[in-house]
Amino acid sequence: MAANTPLQAIYTAPDATKSFQFTIPPASSQDPFAAKQAHLEALRSEVPKLQDEINVYLTAKMEEDKKAQGQLSEKEAKEEENYGEEVVEDDA
Template identity: 55%
Template sequence: MASNTSLSAVYTAPQATETFEHSLVPKLQDQINVLLTERMEEDKKMQGQLSAQEAKEEENYGEEVVEDDA
């Protein structure tokens, strides 16, 4: 699993020094998960809108289908 990568910044002034740190990996993973979830929901909606022919083609994808012309 990826290690947590962080971004750090140090602010230095005559009376104070402040360090800021932000972890990047969990935030990035959260953003990716949100995007993928949205895409999956869009795919589900689109799947419901497939025409009968598209659904048949999708079902037989990668298989040779012999049609009867009788």
């Protein structure tokens, strides 16, 4: 593992493509086991950051799509109205 290793995800949609990338630096240890362990630790710390960045992008993309449609569906409007509250549906 002599070179930087990219951690990359690519979002592709009909109207947009976005690349997300983090670089994992090479391990400084000459010991192969220690180098692998350091690489996995770096990977473990970078994956959640990559996930967070993707989630932020997709949430913004969803908001843009909603605005472009001009209105929320009835189900979405009800979910927005009750966001963060426990709602018990009547079955009767």
